[in-house]
Amino acid sequence: MNYSKIKKYDISNGIGIRCSIFFTGCNFHCPECFNPELWDKNSGNVFDDEVKNKLFTYLSDEHCDGLSVLGGEPLIQGMALVELLEEVKEKFPNKTIWLWTGYKLDGELDETQRMILSQCDYVVDGLFKRELSGKKLRFRGSSNQIIWRNENGNFVEATDIENNDRFNK
Numbered sequence: 001m002n003y004s005k006i007k008k009y010d011i012s013n014g015i016g017i018r019c020s021i022f023f024t025g026c027n028f029h030c031p032e033c034f035n036p037e038l039w040d041k042n043s044g045n046v047f048d049d050e051v052k053n054k055l056f057t058y059l060s061d062e063h064c065d066g067l068s069v070l071g072g073e074p075l076i077q078g079m080a081l082v083e084l085l086e087e088v089k090e091k092f093p094n095k096t097i098w099l100w101t102g103y104k105l106d107g108e109l110d111e112t113q114r115m116i117l118s119q120c121d122y123v124v125d126g127l128f129k130r131e132l133s134g135k136k137l138r139f140r141g142s143s144n145q146i147i148w149r150n151e152n153g154n155f156v157e158a159t160d161i162e163n164n165d166r167f168n169k
């Protein structure tokens with residue numbers, strides 16, 4: 001599992017102050033992709049134990065509300081990501097996990113991808129479409145993308161996120 005960058009404090013990707021990690025590797029190859037250099041799963045840096053410990057140190061910051069997982073494409077990271085998210089949940093049970101994917105939750109997903117999603121509190125799904133982009137959108141680039149909240153294992157569309165000030169921390 002490789003990553004391109006980790007942001008210790010990120011206020012753009014999810015509710016509150018987040019620690020964000022951007023994994024490399026993407027199989028969608030969108031023509032308008034801003035980061036084609038991240039398509040190769042072998043690009044970037046290896047996510048080893050040293051990096052993981054750094055990530056956990058960032059997450060243990062009292063000001064950090066949780067982990068945001070982006071890419072590239074997180075859902076092709078396999079069991080390594082399942083295990084990482086399980087560990088995050090175990091160590092930081094009160095912090096949320098957000099994940100962005102080009103896959104659709106109601107599309108064809110394999111078991112490992114579903115295991116990754118099951119660890120997440122919020123998932124933003126769907127490919128970015130420039131013709132559907134808009135400045136009023138929050139945490140998503142285009143209106144075809146949907147923010148889902150994990151409610152006891154069921155993903156429910158979180159339509160309240162963009163309109164509700166209580167989420168503006």
Ligand code: SF4
Pocket residue numbers: 026027028029030032033034035036038071072073102127128
């Ligand atoms: S899903 Fe995202 S990272 Fe992958 S090719 Fe499309 S725009 Fe690029």
